[in-house]
Amino acid sequence: MKNKKLSIIQESVLAQIPKGLESPVRSQDIAERTGLSTREVMAVISALIIDHGIPIGGGRTENRKGYFIVTNEDERQQATTPLKRTIVNMQQRIDHLEKIEL
Numbered sequence: 001m002k003n004k005k006l007s008i009i010q011e012s013v014l015a016q017i018p019k020g021l022e023s024p025v026r027s028q029d030i031a032e033r034t035g036l037s038t039r040e041v042m043a044v045i046s047a048l049i050i051d052h053g054i055p056i057g058g059g060r061t062e063n064r065k066g067y068f069i070v071t072n073e074d075e076r077q078q079a080t081t082p083l084k085r086t087i088v089n090m091q092q093r094i095d096h097l098e099k100i101e102l
Contacts, residue, residue: 004052009036013044017056017067021075024059024066058082 006014016030027041034041045067048054055070057079070076 006048006052009034010044010048010052013041014048014054017045017069019069020071021057021059021064021068021078024064024068026066030067 012034013030013036016025016033018025027038027045030036030041031038036044045056049056055076056067057070057075058067059065059078060082068075068079070079
C-alpha cells in the first residue's frame with residue numbers, strides 16, 4: 001500500500017470490501033451501506049487501487065460478482081483477466097467505429 005492517508009469516505013468503502021474472492025461485495029451493497037451512489041463507489045474503489053495501491057479485484061462470474069481484496073496470484077488473475085478482455089473488446093469497437101463511413 002502507498003503511504004497516502006485515506007479519506008473518511010475511502011476508509012468507509014474499504015471497510016466494506018472483504019479479503020479474498022469467497023464473498024465479494026457488490027457496488028450496490030456498498031452504496032446502500034455508505035450512502036454513496038454506485039458511481040461514487042466505483043470512483044472511490046478506482047482511487048483506492050490507483051492512488052493507494054490497494055489490491056481490489058472485481059469478480060464477474062455468475063456466482064461471484066462484486067469487489068474483494070486480492071490475497072493471492074490466482075485471485076489477481078481472476079480479477080485482471082475480465083478487465084483485459086474488456087480492453088480488447090473496447091479497442092475493437094473503437095477500430096470499427098473509426099472505419100465506418102459516414
